[in-house]
Amino acid sequence: MDQGGRGVEQPSEVDVVIVGAGFAGLYMLHRCRQRGLTARVVEAGDDVGGTWYWNRYPGARCDVESLEYSYGFDDALQQEWEWTERYAGQPEILRYLQHVAERFDLRRDITFGARVTAAVLDEATGTWTVSLDPGGAVTASFVVMATGCLSSANVPDLPGAASFTGPTYHTGRWPHEGVDFTGQRVGVIGTGSSAVQSIPLIAEQAAHLTVFQRTPTYTVPAWNGPLDPAEQAAVKADYAGLRAANRAMFSAFGGRIPRRDQAARDATEEELDAEYERRWALGGLPFLAAFNDLLLDPVANETARRFVIGKLREIVHDPTVADRLTPDHVIGCKRLCVDSGYWATFNRPNVTLVDLRETPIETLTPTGIRTTAADHDLDAIVYATGFDAMTGALSRIDVRGRGGQPLGEAWAAGPRTYLGLMTHGFPNLFLVTGPGSPSVLANMIEAIQQHVEWIDRCLGDLAADGLQQIDADADAQDAWVDHVNGVAGATLFPTCSSWYLGANVPGKTRVFMPLAGFPPYVEVCEQVVADGYRGFRRR
Ligand code: FAD
Numbered sequence: 001m002d003q004g005g006r007g008v009e010q011p012s013e014v015d016v017v018i019v020g021a022g023f024a025g026l027y028m029l030h031r032c033r034q035r036g037l038t039a040r041v042v043e044a045g046d047d048v049g050g051t052w053y054w055n056r057y058p059g060a061r062c063d064v065e066s067l068e069y070s071y072g073f074d075d076a077l078q079q080e081w082e083w084t085e086r087y088a089g090q091p092e093i094l095r096y097l098q099h100v101a102e103r104f105d106l107r108r109d110i111t112f113g114a115r116v117t118a119a120v121l122d123e124a125t126g127t128w129t130v131s132l133d134p135g136g137a138v139t140a141s142f143v144v145m146a147t148g149c150l151s152s153a154n155v156p157d158l159p160g161a162a163s164f165t166g167p168t169y170h171t172g173r174w175p176h177e178g179v180d181f182t183g184q185r186v187g188v189i190g191t192g193s194s195a196v197q198s199i200p201l202i203a204e205q206a207a208h209l210t211v212f213q214r215t216p217t218y219t220v221p222a223w224n225g226p227l228d229p230a231e232q233a234a235v236k237a238d239y240a241g242l243r244a245a246n247r248a249m250f251s252a253f254g255g256r257i258p259r260r261d262q263a264a265r266d267a268t269e270e271e272l273d274a275e276y277e278r279r280w281a282l283g284g285l286p287f288l289a290a291f292n293d294l295l296l297d298p299v300a301n302e303t304a305r306r307f308v309i310g311k312l313r314e315i316v317h318d319p320t321v322a323d324r325l326t327p328d329h330v331i332g333c334k335r336l337c338v339d340s341g342y343w344a345t346f347n348r349p350n351v352t353l354v355d356l357r358e359t360p361i362e363t364l365t366p367t368g369i370r371t372t373a374a375d376h377d378l379d380a381i382v383y384a385t386g387f388d389a390m391t392g393a394l395s396r397i398d399v400r401g402r403g404g405q406p407l408g409e410a411w412a413a414g415p416r417t418y419l420g421l422m423t424h425g426f427p428n429l430f431l432v433t434g435p436g437s438p439s440v441l442a443n444m445i446e447a448i449q450q451h452v453e454w455i456d457r458c459l460g461d462l463a464a465d466g467l468q469q470i471d472a473d474a475d476a477q478d479a480w481v482d483h484v485n486g487v488a489g490a491t492l493f494p495t496c497s498s499w500y501l502g503a504n505v506p507g508k509t510r511v512f513m514p515l516a517g518f519p520p521y522v523e524v525c526e527q528v529v530a531d532g533y534r535g536f537r538r539r
């Protein structure tokens with residue numbers, strides 16, 4: 001029965017239910033179709049796009065270059081699509097994903113405006129029943145959770161929040177019609193990537209902007225601009241070459257500006273300065289690939305930190321404001337931001353920085369935000385407070401596996417997976433870019449493609465071997481969780497309170513969730529298959 005469009009009236013049966021219609025869900029659907037499987041995507045939003053459907057705040061754009069932050073699975077697609085900027089803005093990325101949906105005729109198998117509320121395994125039949133809000137259910141042999149690592153908005157429960165009488169916005173749930181801040185006094189809470197992108201533009205429009213900062217952030221310039229047609233043509237002349245180079249990079253991007261194979265600890269002051277200046281001038285995230293020990297050795301990291309803080313102090317005129325903007329944690333420990341005029345915005349006369357470490361928020365009031373030092377009168381508040389990352393979207397679904405065990409219970413002490421792809425006791429339920437895989441530490445489009453292609457092959461191999469079910473082995477999972485923790489422990493990532501650790505959400509278990517290092521991870525995934533799905537139980 002056809003149930004395309006908004007809402008679902010009747011239950012249906014398919015081979016694969018895919019939850020989410022972002023980069024991951026769209027590609028998964030395409031691969032399922034190519035394999036001859038019936039599939040249905042269920043998406044809470046009213047259209048495709050995922051991240052790029054929801055995050056419509058001013059300045060939203062990718063910070064991995066568009067030529068690299070795009071699908072590589074279809075050469076005709078990557079040849080025909082023309083990116084206009086080095087880092088495309090949200091509208092352009094959304095148009096790209098809409099184009100993909102149309103090009104591969106994907107929408108007819110997507111149910112929009114429906115939220116998956118539960119996924120329950122029937123052990124007798126080996127099938128999953130997926131329940132939807134506003135109603136209905138779909139049963140399937142396989143479920144693929146393409147629910148996104150950064151799709152569940154984190155809105156802090158601030159005292160008095162409901163009393164504020166003006167409009168409030170979260171960057172990840174931005175109104176489709178846009179927001180006009182002209183003439184308004186606006187408060188932005190947060191200084192992560194979303195804030196860093198939106199603050200310069202809100203400051204230009206608003207009468208006054210007050211930024212409420214809990215932790216200062218590091219940022220490097222994007223130097224965004226129109227994409228040189230000659231550069232685009234050169235990439236397209238050997239697109240496969242760039243994709244392959246990226247897959248060989250530690251974070252699956254930046255193949256054209258690879259990591260320097262030298263330790264900062266061994267470099268002279270002149271070498272350090274020259275390389276950091278070169279990378280600052282190039283712009284973007286490859287700054288952190290200036291030396292090969294920046295996220296391993298605190299002494300090395302300090303050299304990069306000092307350089308960036310030097311830039312901050314050149315840009316920001318008022319030394320007191322510069323002091324407040326100066327982070328003291330390891331650079332790269334929280335995700336590095338990429339900006340277009342962020343620090344310079346604090347030189348504007350209509351911008352105030354409030355340091356919440358000095359003067360915490362006491363309460364929201366009907367007219368603004370009261371800190372321990374002052375009342376800040378505001379017409380509108382923007383929560384740039386991020387996401388319940390990596391596990392948030394899944395934890396909002398009542399997933400029950402063998403013996404009726406809730407996923408939340410299996411993950412009570414932090415997420416446990418094998419390869420970030422499956423969790424023991426939840427057979428035939430796959431995660432795309434799940435915890436325990438490179439996911440958010442990589443160019444996510446490469447990470448997504450690798451997972452979708454692995455899952456697709458796994459489904460094909462099951463069928464070819466006359467089998468119906470696959471589950472992660474408990475021992476293999478335990479060993480994998482230890483491995484992920486071991487890798488994290490060898491880096492500087494666990495040294496600060498980042499969302500990688502779940503530290504931004506009060507009460508969330510603190511476990512470092514992603515796995516650093518794309519190429520070694522892919523190698524393990526391939527070896528597991530070559531060894532007959534080692535660590536999985538197939539029957
Ligand atoms: P998403 O795009 O998050 O899609 C998941 C979808 O699942 C959503 O549409 C959601 O509505 C749906 N969903 C979730 N739960 C349910 C449910 N229960 N029922 C129904 N539907 C559900 N990564 C990079 O590598 N480079 C970048 O430059 C970059 N820039 C980013 C900029 C922003 C502003 C943000 C927020 C993230 C950025 N990311 C970036 C990360 C980005 O999330 C990924 O690159 C990618 O878009 C994720 O695709 P996805 O399909 O896995 O998940």
Ligand code: NAP
Nearest residue numbers: 061062063156190191192193194195214215335384385386
């Ligand atoms: P984020 O990085 O988690 O930043 C959230 C900000 O809000 C932090 O400064 C945080 O402070 C602050 N905050 C959270 N709760 C608070 C509270 N109760 N009181 C005061 N401040 C609070 O979220 P994000 O900026 O949305 O970015 C999330 C991720 O999405 C990024 O790291 C990146 O992976 C991706 N992203 C990428 C881009 C891009 O440039 N392409 C843009 C946006 C997002 P603390 O640091 O103290 O927790």
